[in-house]
Amino acid sequence: GNSVTQMEGPVTLSEEAFLTINCTYTATGYPSLFWYVQYPGEGLQLLLKATKADDKGSNKGFEATYRKETTSFHLEKGSVQVSDSAVYFCALSDSVGAQKLVFGQGTRLTINP
Amino acid sequence: SAVISQKPSRDICQRGTSLTIQCQVDSQVTMMFWYRQQPGQSLTLIATANQGSEATYESGFVIDKFPISRPNLTFSTLTVSNMSPEDSSIYLCSVIGAGNTEAFFGQGTRLTVV
Numbered sequence: 001g002n003s004v005t006q007m008e009g010p011v012t013l014s015e016e017a018f019l020t021i022n023c024t025y026t027a028t029g030y031p032s033l034f035w036y037v038q039y040p041g042e043g044l045q046l047l048l049k050a051t052k053a054d055d056k057g058s059n060k061g062f063e064a065t066y067r068k069e070t071t072s073f074h075l076e077k078g079s080v081q082v083s084d085s086a087v088y089f090c091a092l093s094d095s096v097g098a099q100k101l102v103f104g105q106g107t108r109l110t111i112n113p
Numbered sequence: 114s115a116v117i118s119q120k121p122s123r124d125i126c127q128r129g130t131s132l133t134i135q136c137q138v139d140s141q142v143t144m145m146f147w148y149r150q151q152p153g154q155s156l157t158l159i160a161t162a163n164q165g166s167e168a169t170y171e172s173g174f175v176i177d178k179f180p181i182s183r184p185n186l187t188f189s190t191l192t193v194s195n196m197s198p199e200d201s202s203i204y205l206c207s208v209i210g211a212g213n214t215e216a217f218f219g220q221g222t223r224l225t226v227v
Binding site: 034036042043044045046049051089099100101102103104105106 | 117144146154155156157158161205207209213214215216217218219220221
């Protein structure tokens, strides 16, 4: 079945550092890929998405590119801020839309000033 | 976007009892889902709540343990039955927004079974 593997956390960085959180997936067909973020005390929010190969999703300075050849969807940000501290989840849907998501295990990110 | 209200936000329950979690959405939605997030683990889909018919359960989840109702397009309930400490988790309601491109999540219900 479909699965998502995320970089293990927790990850701790200093402000303005470069961030990469790795995400690889196993799926049949052509899944849609998502990054969700959960800030402290809040619910899950969609951060960005990509629905086909080579698509790049971006939001709030974060980017991720759908790489079919490596089955990856790594999350990157050039300069992190303290406010980026949160738990990040990579997810896939085996349909064009966002139905029945399969999540990775989540990566807790802490940014120190 | 869709705003989801989940109740209760947390509860501590005795083993052997049942808890019903409510999910209210501020607009009509076609698809609603229930997820479980066990401590330190990822989210796992429990079932799809179907309006007017029985829910569709994922492998490992059964109706007797997790009965679901969906009487209309804005409301659903999940019951965790005959609870044991292993049921201690966060339970989340999710809906698909217009255009079927984004899933929205409630704040979750943190359940502790003692």
